[in-house]
Amino acid sequence: MLIFGERINGMFTDIGNALRNKDPKPIQHWAVKQQEGGAHYLDVNSGPAIPTEERVEAYEWMVNVIQEVSDLPLVLDSTNYNAIEAGLKVCKRPAIINSCPAEQVKIERVFPMAIQYNAGVIGLTMDKKGIPKDSENRVAFAMELVAAADEYGLRMEDLFIDPLILPVNVAQEHAPEVLESLRQVKMLADPAPRTVLGLSNVSQKSPDRNLINRTYLAMAIACGLDAAIMDANDDDLVDVAATAQILLNKSIYADSYLKVFRSR
Amino acid sequence: MSVALVKERYTSKVGEVVLGATSEQGGTRTSTITVGGDSALPFLHFEGELKNRPVIAMEVNDIVPAWSESIMSQFGDVLNNPAVWAKKCVEEFKADLIYLKLNGADPDGENRSPEDCARIVKEVLAAVGVPLIVVGCENDEKNNEIMAVIAEAATGENLLLGLAEQDNYKSITAAAMVHKHTIIARSPLDINICKQLNILINEMGLPLNKIVIDPMIGGLGFGIEYAYSIMERARLGSLANDKMLSMPMICTVGYESNRCKEANTSAEEFPGWGDLQDRGVLWEAMTASAMLQAGASVLIMRNPAAVRLVQKNIADMMSK
């Protein structure tokens, strides 16, 4: 179970300010802190904090300042592929591109770039028309992404299918469909693509966010979730990930397994 | 048509552990031995680097052992002198290192003092240039006493000291940390305890590259398959980056195989089993071979004839 730390995102005030002021401190603070919490990768997203034309430069800068303090690999998160490419150029370890929907034009842009930079791809089970309601159509989009990976020569383990969870307080019916999608995606290819969720989305604006995150994470891992973009500093949530991995016999039990999961 | 072979992409490798220390490193060994470091399953050269070949430690006791005549006779008159015995193992039988078992410390037997034990260790160190493995008797309390003294007497030698076990690991771990030695972490055929013990030892401050795993094997015909599977799982774990299971493994091949009836019973007693000579040799050598296939890095052996066979088998498996 891979944890992609979500905190370096311009939507958070401190990161937004850091981006505007070119102040590396808050970004580096969260890089280290998430690594200590148990993150395996760091998601990097400027958000709307800076104007579009500055994003290319911003991603290069963010990657560089993070790599000064952490050797974790990065997940470059943007809809601006030029910004992602600028980041990829300076990444020291193979990164992951976040993200690519099941649209031909974007596939043609993203997959060759992933091959060129030895990067992974998070594939979203949606197209221009948006997110499907049911699992069948989610899986159909996943299949298109799988076929694209096969065509471009991207290793299946480097393709992360994200079946897109929506907030439970407004789109409750999606939660079980996403779980079903996670199960089905594993049957698309052998080796199967990996799966990922933007976990915190499930609990947006609910009062019991932590509980919802934890419960849904355990359910999703049981359905085959391999990675989550999540709060790497919610200790109980990280414990859920560690425990689920043990209960699925994916790593070998020892009494101190929680500690080991973090120490790596 | 060319076939696309399946090559596993492992994310990590077996940890590397150095045994012994030369004079520049604070010891007196003429050479050190490095074990582990493999980035593939045993002997699959096409998949990764088999960095260090498995090594054989030959067993030397501080009191004359009650081994079978066919083994004892190969040593001649050295069995009452550990230093000379060790020298013979290295020079004549080409042992990579020496495993010194201090059975004489046993309070129910000779009850040798810790100082006496340390003196024997020093004598063996003086007699050979290879690294040393030192293990005590069957009495935990006494072992803690002698190991503290031995660790200090041989400060800097980077001995491989045994045994740390789940209910008795602190004293030996502390001694190894203070006096710069490596330790054997033994668990009773249980991969979960094996991992936990490594975590506990590491938490005391001993680095992971100062630990060697003893999974407690069974001899051929007596549960070897349990150790085989545990070791395969541990090896796969280390390649998948399970750091707490990634230490090289050591196997008490000579002890376990020679406990088996098949390694000792004469053809007169069991005509159906064939001659004892070759059977006894193969019982030990094949126990070793199975452990090598499961991922062993250090084999502790007794019978010089079996050692020769295993040396040849290792050479076969390591040739590219």
Next chain:
Amino acid sequence: MALTGLEIYKQLPKKNCGECGVPTCLAFAMALASGKAALDTCPYVTAAAKEALDSASAPPIKAIKFGKDSVLGDENVLFRHDKTFYHPTTLLIRVSDALSDADVEAKVQEINGLEFDRVGLHYSIDGVAVVHESGDAARFEKVAGMVAAGTDKSLLLLSSDPAALKAALVPLASRKPLVGEATAENYEAMVNLAKENSVPVILKAEGLDALNDLAEKAQALGYKEFVLDPGSRKPVETLANLTHLRRLAIKKKFRPFGYPVVAYTSNPEPLDEIMEASVYVAKYASAIVLNTSTKAHILPLMTLRQNLYTDPQKPIQVEPKLHTVGDVNENSPFYITTNFSLTYYSVEGEVEATKIPSYILPIDTDGTSVLTAYAAGKFEPEKIAQAMEASGIADKVKHRNIIIPGYVAVISGKLGELTGWKVVVGPRESSGIISFAKSQLG
């Protein structure tokens, strides 16, 4: 395992014609993968694709049967801890037709004697490989006949000359021997000969690429009873080839390699040869052809084979009846343990080493060790008392002492009450039995 969507999609015409009722080939592939559609509804799918999709649902390694109950292949895992290995490596001893008649007979006799009993199990050698080295077809036929007459074990007839093989095979076809070897040069004659006589045949090529070509050509002859030989005779290369073949068959369902594999030893010294063979037993040979047929050499190898092919889920058990060690008498000590083979024989070995003739009663714990059995309620005083009653131990000894494993000291009181015997708590591990016996039984 069912086919994945991608595997199916690759076999489809990718026309996106929609004639199957599903708008795209991708969607059709997914419908097929989930069993919601049938391949027949696609009007454009090729026969080759159909064949590929059909055979993909067959087992990863075909079971090949020959001789006297020999089964090769039909394995599903790479590691025994993943489930189990099913069909123990078939061991065949080589007999050359260049030997004299007397030597052939002596060798066959020696092979027939390769029967062993240990720890309650019986091992016997599987068969004989008759190898054509004389260069004389008549000699090969004669020696094959001699071997067949001399043993009822499985046979492998090995010659690169189809005519010689035919002469030897036809009279022995009812024994259903494995034959070989078909190579790139002679495969048509060899495979057709095997097909006519309904026997499996070894396909031999130098290296995996050549073996792939040969297997595809041989399959095209409409026969599928094959055993593979990747040609390597250097141990480390053979290990690599055996691993590649098993992985491709199991992980990729690579059909040309979906057959069992035979390995040949190359070390001339018998002890080195057995060491080499141990590697192939551990790593994926379905059959091994050996030279040595000395009992002392074969027993260790067969023991290793038995160990590694034990089902990890089903422990071997010993009969839960009263066992004796040595020349017992009315004063002999009486030990209790479980019927898990490993536990029992560890105890038996140590009791034997005490040199005191003794009784051991293994309790039926479904083959679990002492602690596991106790935790699962299978090592209760009531059960032990019953087993003692049934064993008749009370009439065999005049003392009234039961030695129980140290781990279950807690049952002493109850067991004493139930039986009226004195319960003596023994050591926890069998390794403590000798010193226990020294101090307690002296």
